Amino acid sequence: xxxxxxxxxxxxxxxxxxxxxxxxxxxxxxxxxxxxxxxxxxxxxxxxxxxxxxxxxxxxxxxxxxxxxxxxxxxxxxxxxxxxxxxxxxxxxxxxxxxxxxxxxxxxxxxxxxxxxxxxxxxxxxxxxxxxxxxxxxxxxxxxxxxxxxxxxxxxxxxxxxxxxxxxxxxxxxxxxxxxxxxxxxxxxxxxxxxxxxxxxxxxxxxxxxxxxxxxxxxxxxxxxxxxxxxxxxxxxxxxxxxxxxxxxxxxxxxxxxxxxxxxxxxxxxxxxxxxxxxxxxxxxxxxxxxxxxxxxxxxxxxxxxxx
Amino acid sequence: xxxxxxxxxxxxxxxxxxxxxxxxxxxxxxxxxxxxxxxxxxxxxxxxxxxxxxxxxxxxxxxxxxxxxxxxxxxxxxxxxxxxxxxxxxxxxxxxxxxxxxxxxxxxxxxxxxxxxxxxxxxxxxxxxxxxxxxxxxxxxxxxxxxxxxxxxxxxxxxxxxxxxxxxxxxxxxxxxxxxxxxxxxxxxxxxxxxxxxxxxxxxxxxxxxxxxxxxxxxxxxxxxxxxxxxxxxxxxxxxxxxxxxxxxxxxxxxxxxxxxxxxxxxxxxxxxxxxxxxxxxxxxxxxxxxxxxxxxxxxxxxxxxxx
Numbered sequence: 219x220x221x222x223x224x225x226x227x228x229x230x231x232x233x234x235x236x237x238x239x240x241x242x243x244x245x246x247x248x249x250x251x252x253x254x255x256x257x258x259x260x261x262x263x264x265x266x267x268x269x270x271x272x273x274x275x276x277x278x279x280x281x282x283x284x285x286x287x288x289x290x291x292x293x294x295x296x297x298x299x300x301x302x303x304x305x306x307x308x309x310x311x312x313x314x315x316x317x318x319x320x321x322x323x324x325x326x327x328x329x330x331x332x333x334x335x336x337x338x339x340x341x342x343x344x345x346x347x348x349x350x351x352x353x354x355x356x357x358x359x360x361x362x363x364x365x366x367x368x369x370x371x372x373x374x375x376x377x378x379x380x381x382x383x384x385x386x387x388x389x390x391x392x393x394x395x396x397x398x399x400x401x402x403x404x405x406x407x408x409x410x411x412x413x414x415x416x417x418x419x420x421x422x423x424x425x426x427x428x429x430x431x432x433x434x435x436x437x438x439x440x441x442x443x444x445x446x447x448x449x450x451x452x453x454x455x456x457x458x459x460x461x462x463x464x465x466x467x468x469x470x471x472x473x474x475x476x477x478x479x480x481x482x483x484x485x486x487x488x489x490x491x492x493x494x495x496x497x498x499x500x501x502x503x504x505x506x507x508x509x510x511x512x513x514x515x516x517x518x519x520x521x522x523x524x525x526x
Numbered sequence: 527x528x529x530x531x532x533x534x535x536x537x538x539x540x541x542x543x544x545x546x547x548x549x550x551x552x553x554x555x556x557x558x559x560x561x562x563x564x565x566x567x568x569x570x571x572x573x574x575x576x577x578x579x580x581x582x583x584x585x586x587x588x589x590x591x592x593x594x595x596x597x598x599x600x601x602x603x604x605x606x607x608x609x610x611x612x613x614x615x616x617x618x619x620x621x622x623x624x625x626x627x628x629x630x631x632x633x634x635x636x637x638x639x640x641x642x643x644x645x646x647x648x649x650x651x652x653x654x655x656x657x658x659x660x661x662x663x664x665x666x667x668x669x670x671x672x673x674x675x676x677x678x679x680x681x682x683x684x685x686x687x688x689x690x691x692x693x694x695x696x697x698x699x700x701x702x703x704x705x706x707x708x709x710x711x712x713x714x715x716x717x718x719x720x721x722x723x724x725x726x727x728x729x730x731x732x733x734x735x736x737x738x739x740x741x742x743x744x745x746x747x748x749x750x751x752x753x754x755x756x757x758x759x760x761x762x763x764x765x766x767x768x769x770x771x772x773x774x775x776x777x778x779x780x781x782x783x784x785x786x787x788x789x790x791x792x793x794x795x796x797x798x799x800x801x802x803x804x805x806x807x808x809x810x811x812x813x814x815x816x817x818x819x820x821x822x823x824x825x826x827x828x829x830x831x832x833x834x
Contacts, residue, residue, distance in 0.1 A: 315634055316634055317630075317631045317632055317633055317634055317635070318626070318629055318630060318631050318635070318637060319630040319631065320630075321626055321629075322625075322626060322627040322628070323625045323626050323627065324625055324825070324826045324829040324830060325625055325641070325822075325826045326623055326624055326625055326639065326640075326641040326821065326822075327625070327626070327639060327641055328639065328640050328641060329626060329637055329638070329639040330637070330638055330639075331634065331635060331636065331637040331638075332634075332636050333633070333634040333635055333636060347655070513634065514633075514634075517632070518632045518633045521632040522632060
């Protein structure tokens with residue numbers, strides 16, 4: 219049997235890691251030889267999750283074509299967010315909940331995207347459709363993915379289906395969602411011990427109307443914990459703009475207790491952010507009231523502004 | 527309730543028309559206000575189907591943004607195959623069985639592609655998943671779509687699932703598949719009464735490695751019925767090359783009785799076809815032995831050759 223790999227996006231978050239593991243479990247139960255791998259360092263929230271459920275982190279890879287001919291993607295589709303040599307392998311399956319862009323195949327494939335809050339919610343349905351049991355551990359990982367992506371159901375990306383699936387997973391996992399979820403989110407939101415690259419770990423690159431945009435996001439319990447280090451953070455942002463030829467670097471600092479964000483923006487196109495939110499940057503900082511979701515409250519709005 | 531539209535590709539074939547009708551039935555049963563429309567003339571095979579099951583052809587539209595804000599796509603995703611003003615509306619759902627290319631959204635959406643032979647096969651599963659009955663008439667249309675796309679199960683695109691679904695649909699529709707299917711395919715394959723634009727009706731445009739390629743296909747019971755009119759056909763192909771700035775026009779004439787094809791090719795990149803199939807064009811004509819599927823036996827091979 220030919221081996222395959224499954225992975226989520228670069229700069230992995232809890233959904234990307236846990237959904238890759240869950241997908242591999244689903245496919246192995248169907249007789250496939252498949253391994254979940256990851257494209258980057260485990261963040262502190264995901265480390266909390268893996269530790270809690272006593273699961274090893276997937277193996278780190280830099281390239282995949284040296285190992286396999288086919289891959290499956292979870293939690294992303296845009297090639298700049300995927301493995302470096304994605305063009306050298308065949309993508310046979312995608313399970314995702316993001317917009318579709320910069321994705322192209324030569325052959326038909328299985329592609330399942332749903333506008334829900336979390337990849338794990340779609341995977342839950344696939345387990346049920348195939349009549350395959352979800353193990354207690356994997357249920358805990360999938361629950362964690364939903365809690366992470368929906369900020370414990372507070373994000374506007376959260377659908378009734380996400381919540382319903384999460385509660386079923388909590389029952390299988392034997393976890394008390396509210397208490398576990400807050401501990402988990404706080405583990406990810408403790409930024410005081412993080413290095414600057416760690417603060418900017420959850421970064422995704424987008425093409426918008428011909429411009430190159432990178433958007434990083436971090437969850438905090440107090441935005442001042444990041445803003446006290448603004449000079450250092452901006453130095454790293456400027457470096458990335460120069461290295462990658464970016465037109466805009468937007469760093470969204472999201473307070474998981476107030477459900478508001480503050481943004482730091484650098485680059486030649488910061489006016490697009492001002493136009494999108496009706497704000498003015500002062501010392502490169504502006505409030506983004508009520509914004510918690512990069513996917514729903516940042517990417518589409520900026521895409522539209524850049525398209526004008 | 528906001529009205530929406532669903533449609534398949536330009537130059538509609540039986541799957542595109544019947545799947546749009548079936549999709550609208552599925553969504554109406556779920557309470558949505560949706561209408562199936564079409565982007566071009568009904569071909570003779572589809573006319574036979576609609577006449578047999580006594581169903582009106584969907585309304586012809588040239589644009590959609592003047593009517594609705596959201597649309598669903600069946601049987602295609604590439605924007606050059608879709609409605610002219612596709613960029614002015616929001617695609618909320620795609621049900622397809624082709625490669626993904628030239629497709630981009632600003633927001634997450636429901637996208638369901640499976641590597642099966644026919645869109646109707648996927649729609650059948652969606653009816654079942656939602657627990658919605660398929661009417662006798664719609665079952666007949668969906669069966670026709672599968673027969674058309676798989677050439678009565680003879681095409682390499684046909685999967686066991688397509689055949690299984692077709693047999694279930696035949697039972698609902700009360701149709702004897704083999705006899706009905708051959709009559710239907712012959713209705714589409716009678717080319718003697720067709721005008722030259724009608725011969726080239728099932729044409730799809732592709733971008734391949736920066737080149738613009740149009741590939742038309744027709745089913746026949748004798749390829750000579752087309753080749754006797756080669757001069758006229760080539761004049762129309764040359765006109766389209768000039769009008770659209772194409773690099774290659776490939777016309778695949780498929781014999782549904784022998785399951786072989788003959789190709790006529792014009793344009794600056796006919797050498798790509800020669801390289802793909804190891805053939806040499808003589809008077810712009812070459813045999814494509816065993817080729818019946820544009821999707822599986824033409825598009826991927828040419829895409830790869832053009833990418834080199």
